[in-house]
Amino acid sequence: MRDEDIDLSDIPEMREEFFKNATLVMPERKSSVTLRLDREVIEWFKSQGKGYQTRMNAVLKAYVKAHGKRA
Secondary structure (H helix, E strand, C coil): CCHHHCCCCCCCCCCHHHHHHCCCCCCCCCCCCCCCCCHHHHHHHHHCCCCHHHHHHHHHHHHHHHHCCCC
16 A cells, blocks of 8 residues: 555644644663463564564563452
């Protein structure tokens, strides 16, 4: 699809006042860990393509949100 073929009629235009009130929010830093996972789990996530570690993090984060943050 070409850019000019994309329908943008339902997207409001970004005006200057939006940027005056906008704040920069940096993503939280990730921690590096060693984790033992079943081979089939790793292979499945890798088979989904680039960014498999980010998707694994998203799945774990969704689990935490669904079950509440317990200390």
